[in-house]
Amino acid sequence: MRTVLEDVFLSARGVFAAVLMMAALVGATIGTGAYVFVYAKGASYLTNDPAACANCHIMSEQYAGWLASSHRRSAVCNDCHTPAGLIAKYQTKMMNGWNHSVAFTTGRFHEPIRIGARNLDVTERACRNCHEEIVDAISPAHAGEGKGCVRCHGSVGHLH
Numbered sequence: 001m002r003t004v005l006e007d008v009f010l011s012a013r014g015v016f017a018a019v020l021m022m023a024a025l026v027g028a029t030i031g032t033g034a035y036v037f038v039y040a041k042g043a044s045y046l047t048n049d050p051a052a053c054a055n056c057h058i059m060s061e062q063y064a065g066w067l068a069s070s071h072r073r074s075a076v077c078n079d080c081h082t083p084a085g086l087i088a089k090y091q092t093k094m095m096n097g098w099n100h101s102v103a104f105t106t107g108r109f110h111e112p113i114r115i116g117a118r119n120l121d122v123t124e125r126a127c128r129n130c131h132e133e134i135v136d137a138i139s140p141a142h143a144g145e146g147k148g149c150v151r152c153h154g155s156v157g158h159l160h
Contacts, residue, residue, distance in 0.1 A: 045097055046090075053077045056104065058113050065158030080126045080157055081119060092122065115150075124148045 036042035044052035054063035066072055071080075082089040096119070103109040115123065127149040128135050135149070 040101075042097075045093060048076050048078050050077045056100070058104075058109070058111065061112065062158045065155070069157055069159045071157045075130070075157070079130075080123050083122050083125065084129075092119075120148070120150060123150060127153075 041052070041055050044055060050063065050066060053059050066077070078089065078093075082092045100109075131149075
């Protein structure tokens, strides 16, 4: 049979363990947030500033190409590389941010960087949306070929 003192001690140990675990969780959350928003300039990715895309050295060539392109006067990175709509835009930015951070942390990425199928689809839709009049005029010429804008015009926005 346990004494009252033993019960109090065991109860206090459980409370201490719970407080310690909560403190570790809060500390890890604050540490991760500080890393993302201070060191990795996380808040810049919530903006439309194209310089945010060049935070990673691997995007320097694309950023420099965009600075020299005709699209600089009419489109920023988000116009071509995120879908329309607030939720879809930030969902894509969040998913890409996560994927990029994992790839760069683990070193598992291709150099030069390549666009994935999902993001290529987003970009293709953006091209067709902005250049709808031109696309409609030439679409019959490419009907059934399955050609995308970026296949032939891949360097238009980046001049590489």
